[in-house]
Amino acid sequence: MSDNLRAIALEVLVKVEQNQAYSNLQLNQALQKADVNEKDKALLTSIVYGTIQRKNTIDFYLEQLLNKPIKKKDRWVLSLLRLSIFQMLYMDRVPDHAIIHEAVEIAKYKGHQGLAGMVNGILRKLQREGTDAMDEKLGNSAEKEALKYSMPFWLYQRWSSQFGAENAEKMAESNLIPAPVTARINTMLSSRTAVLDELNEEGITAAEGELSSEGIVIKNGYLPNSKAYKEGLVTIQDESSMLVARAVGAKPGEIVLDACAAPGGKSTHLAEMMKGEGRVVSLDLHQHKIELIKKQAERLGLNNIDARTLDARKVKEEFETESFDRVLVDAPCSGFGVIRKKPDLKWAKTEQDVKRLTSIQKDILHSASQMVKPEGILVYSTCTVDKEENAEVSEWFLSEHPEFEWDPHFSEKMPENVKPFIIEERSDLQIMPHYFNSDGFYIAAYRKKSTGGEKHA
């Protein structure tokens, strides 16, 4: 591992830690700037994500290895120790003595001899003694299970009570495995076979996806640099996320509202499904994010997206009620289904966040539902696995809005392999990351009745 790479990894980790910056955004920025080859980019990603993923387990060891607390001004040393311990315990690419040597050199040039001595002492002790004695202190406590998978204790317990111990364990375990890069074919411009051939010619190995007919899985190579990406033939998107537009089922010529649209993954998918005919109105609360939607639409050659800044809770002020054929609410959520890609989420989000988000989700869903034409479709989706934000929001919505019912055609729109996960009499789906090696996603579809039950104010 080169000096440059270590410095970049440390810089990203310090930013994530000190500024509560999103790990994926920081890492992407660093990767774009860095003058390193594809192999080193992959290594850098593994180290940064791995260190964040394993944070509480690493800190459990660090607490026992440190003789005295690290001074506030030297907090960056914690990140250096964490990334070194991560490599020593969970990666076998670089021998321990090289990891220790590199860490000591960084401590010397970024700090001083004293810090270098402390780093050396801690890492050598770990190398000498291993972790067995430290592990024994946990006995067989419930915390031990959570720590084994580097999960916050409260969240692990919550998953166990919501989905059972076995599912909680499988999900926590799968979250430690790096996510594959997957992409969606722009079916307006090309086909899956043609794009796979084109990528192959460029030296990028990819295969057909398991979940979506437009999905591909990248096995080798960096997609954003490819010709296919630059020509707008593909969009990087998780495979379970691709099922959302499918649940919406937009058709050419329709008017569709995407109430929480940025950065535009699903809006662009809807626009592609509509073959550029009709209109997708894409809203987002944040003005700067609207630019992201416009940029993606332009790259993909899509002219039927109308992106605007608007709070989805205020749609009534801008649009006539019952004026959209289909409405999508891809709501802001805790993101517990995408921990593999944004590992910092599991440390940042709390039970209170889930409560706060649920209230926003309900408000958005309530407002957006008023835009749906009779017999139109409303889809609610999140990239989380939390029942309170998912199934319970659906149950609340249908009880508060008798003018809606479960979409009777939901199951037909889903691929065969997810159908066993759809509960009879319902039209929702909770995909967990360990089912298909995809993001955890919740998708629910409701249909507005033709004459309706009692309408909500």
Ligand SMILES: C[S@@+](CC[C@H](N)C(=O)[O-])C[C@H]1O[C@@H](n2cnc3c(N)ncnc32)[C@H](O)[C@@H]1O
């Ligand atoms: C899960 S993300 C949407 C992802 C997007 N659908 C995609 O596929 O690329 C949720 C989005 O909702 C936006 N948001 C949050 N509160 C909102 C509100 N009240 N009205 C509109 N958008 C909101 C956030 O800025 C964020 O971009």
